[in-house]
Amino acid sequence: MDAAYNLARWILRDDRDAQDATQDAFLRAWKFFRTFRGGDGRVWLLAIVRNACFTFLAKQRPHEAALPFDDEIHQIEAEVAGPAAALLQSSDADTLRAALEELPAEFRETVVLRELEEMSYKEIAEIAAIPIGTVMSRLARGRRLLQQAIVRRLQEESP
Amino acid sequence: MNCTVAQPLLGALVDGELALREGLEIEEHLRACPGCAAERNRLIALQQTLRRAPLRFSAPAGLEAQIRTKLPVVEKPAALAPRKTMPFRLPLPWLAAAAGLVAALFFSVAVFRRPSAEAGLAREAVDNHVRSLLANHLVDIATSDRHTVKPWFNGRLDFSPPVVDLAGDGYPLAGGRLDFLGGRVVAALVYHRDRHTINVFLWPDAGMRQSAAPRASERQGFHVIPDSAAGMSFLVVSDLNAEDLVRFTTMFRARVGSATGP
Numbered sequence: 001m002d003a004a005y006n007l008a009r010w011i012l013r014d015d016r017d018a019q020d021a022t023q024d025a026f027l028r029a030w031k032f033f034r035t036f037r038g039g040d041g042r043v044w045l046l047a048i049v050r051n052a053c054f055t056f057l058a059k060q061r062p063h064e065a066a067l068p069f070d071d072e073i074h075q076i077e078a079e080v081a082g083p084a085a086a087l088l089q090s091s092d093a094d095t096l097r098a099a100l101e102e103l104p105a106e107f108r109e110t111v112v113l114r115e116l117e118e119m120s121y122k123e124i125a126e127i128a129a130i131p132i133g134t135v136m137s138r139l140a141r142g143r144r145l146l147q148q149a150i151v152r153r154l155q156e157e158s159p
Numbered sequence: 160m161n162c163t164v165a166q167p168l169l170g171a172l173v174d175g176e177l178a179l180r181e182g183l184e185i186e187e188h189l190r191a192c193p194g195c196a197a198e199r200n201r202l203i204a205l206q207q208t209l210r211r212a213p214l215r216f217s218a219p220a221g222l223e224a225q226i227r228t229k230l231p232v233v234e235k236p237a238a239l240a241p242r243k244t245m246p247f248r249l250p251l252p253w254l255a256a257a258a259g260l261v262a263a264l265f266f267s268v269a270v271f272r273r274p275s276a277e278a279g280l281a282r283e284a285v286d287n288h289v290r291s292l293l294a295n296h297l298v299d300i301a302t303s304d305r306h307t308v309k310p311w312f313n314g315r316l317d318f319s320p321p322v323v324d325l326a327g328d329g330y331p332l333a334g335g336r337l338d339f340l341g342g343r344v345v346a347a348l349v350y351h352r353d354r355h356t357i358n359v360f361l362w363p364d365a366g367m368r369q370s371a372a373p374r375a376s377e378r379q380g381f382h383v384i385p386d387s388a389a390g391m392s393f394l395v396v397s398d399l400n401a402e403d404l405v406r407f408t409t410m411f412r413a414r415v416g417s418a419t420g421p
Contacts, residue, residue: 001218001222001223002215002216002217002218004218005216005217005218005219005222006215006216006217006218009216010216015219018216019219019222022218022222022226023222023225023226023229026226026230026293027226027229027230029293030230030289030293040354041292041293041297041356042292044292045292045293083201084201085197085200085201085203085204086204088201088204088205088208089204089207089208091208092212093212093213093214096208096209096212096214097212097214100209100214111209114174115206115209115210116209116210116214116215118210120176121171121174121176136167136170136171137167139170139174140167140170143170143202143205146205147201147205150205
């Protein structure tokens with residue numbers, strides 16, 4: 001239950017909407033549990049939650065659902081030196097939360113499933129219905145964006 | 160290995176998602192390349208920071224109860240958390256259903272050994288099984304150690320359920336849970352077989368039919384096997400194929416029989 005709500009809350013960034021989506025997902029899950037073909041119930045349920053959220057996004061906030069397609073993670077942007085590891089570790093929960101909320105929905109979803117729910121790549125791939133390669137590239141890009149957002153926020157806080 | 164190959168794999172390295180050989184090759188590259196090593200350290204720092212910070216949202220209190228009221232589980236009101244508001248606003252059809260349920264319950268107690276009562280239990284057990292997967296509430300105590308599971312039930316049940324270890328046979332124990340079945344609190348033992356989950360609902364009563372060999376019946380895509388041993392009735396429910404589930408039940412019955420013997 002917490003995992004379902006947590007995912008919905010992070011994708012939708014709104015408590016009310018997340019509650020509605022979680023409820024919708026549970027009712028759908030109950031109705032369609034015949035389609036459950038065994039395997040991991042948690043993955044199956046989160047996939048339903050995730051779909052409910054993105055359906056909601058597409059309907060209510062179409063501008064958010066669009067994914068930017070400049071997918072160049074495999075280009076080495078790492079030549080721009082990243083922040084020091086210690087700097088990242090000094091960031092507090094508010095900074096992290098704000099930085100994570102700033103990511104585009106697809107990246108946010110992948111990072112939340114990996115870092116907060118500690119799902120494996122295979123499980124994330126099943127939940128988001130994407131290939132494992134895409135999980136890897138979304139995670140890589142999501143983490144890079146997240147680092148940049150954190151650093152920017154830390155700099156804004158202490159000029 | 161060079162940076163172009165190593166860079167995209169650093170995330171997977173930090174996540175423990177690389178095959179052993181790939182991992183070793185990258186580690187070797189990292190020892191020689193400060194740039195990639197720094198990136199790896201950043202990823203680890205980011206991961207640790209994210210996991211340490213209280214970023215997970217918990218479902219608001221009341222959400223679960225609210226959803227439960229909307230799930231069609233009228234068959235078992237007693238199994239739900241008691242809700243004070245319900246009795247005051249029960250519409251007539253619900254009352255009729257509740258009355259029907261009470262009647263059915265008396266009936267099923269009276270004819271407990273009849274197959275029809277057993278079918279009702281099987282249906283309930285399948286509902287419980289599904290709910291345990293849906294509500295992300297598979298176990299109250301998660302451990303593969305039966306010596307931890309068994310004492311956990313002490314004081315929570317009016318009987319001591321036999322907990323047997325079948326890990327050696329490919330059915331590791333995942334934990335235990337309290338559940339509600341046939342009008343009473345029962346022990347639910349959870350086992351895994353590959354990616355399948357097996358729920359065993361147990362309660363003291365020798366009433367369950369014991370045929371020479373356990374037989375699986377199918378219900379909504381799940382297999383259900385009623386059985387009994389050593390004064391305990393149990394229902395085994397899983398989406399596992401019938402053959403493996405029968406094998407499991409046979410072993411479970413045998414172990415229960417010998418575990419509770421003198």
